[in-house]
Amino acid sequence: MGECSNLSSSTKRNEACWQRLCPQDGTQGKPVQLITLKSLLVPVALEQLNPASAYGFCPSPNCLVVYFSEQGQTFASADLKVPVFQKNVDENVFVCYCFGWSRQRIREELNQSGKSNVVDRIMTHVKAKRCGCEVNNPQGSCCLENVRSVVKQTVEALARG
Numbered sequence: 115m116g117e118c119s120n121l122s123s124s125t126k127r128n129e130a131c132w133q134r135l136c137p138q139d140g141t142q143g144k145p146v147q148l149i150t151l152k153s154l155l156v157p158v159a160l161e162q163l164n165p166a167s168a169y170g171f172c173p174s175p176n177c178l179v180v181y182f183s184e185q186g187q188t189f190a191s192a193d194l195k196v197p198v199f200q201k202n203v204d205e206n207v208f209v210c211y212c213f214g215w216s217r218q219r220i221r222e223e224l225n226q227s228g229k230s231n232v233v234d235r236i237m238t239h240v241k242a243k244r245c246g247c248e249v250n251n252p253q254g255s256c257c258l259e260n261v262r263s264v265v266k267q268t269v270e271a272l273a274r275g
């Protein structure tokens with residue numbers, strides 16, 4: 115018998131047995147803590163939260179689902195208080211939610227100075243334990259990977275003219 119065989123009859127959650135695939139598009143989700151949903155869901159969505167369930171974050175830009183549970187419950191962008199970076203290409207959407215770096219702010223800095231030190235600045239705050247990704251960022255985890263990719267894309271776009 116595998117360790118997952120009696121999962122359905124067990125009330126104890128077994129995170130290792132849940133593959134965390136988005137029920138909408140099958141994307142591999144990222145684990146997200148309850149505190150992230152509690153912080154970012156709008157009241158009517160929060161009223162539907164199941165605190166006994168594990169939730170995942172769907173990072174796919176083409177999928178409407180932001181959060182999904184083991185049981186197949188889903189929350190979409192409209193259920194969150196903030197626009198979700200992965201789901202919304204608007205210039206004003208934050209990449210770094212804690213320290214307020216939008217795509218536009220990153221582009222403006224690159225335009226003005228020719229280079230961006232945004233990654234270093236965020237890392238300084240992270241090291242000083244000032245970041246609160248678990249309550250600010252819809253993905254519930256550090257933004258630096260996203261910031262690096264936005265800086266790279268913006269540098270390339272500016273180089274193309």
Ligand SMILES: [Zn+2]
Nearest residue numbers: 136139172177
């Ligand atoms: Zn999805």
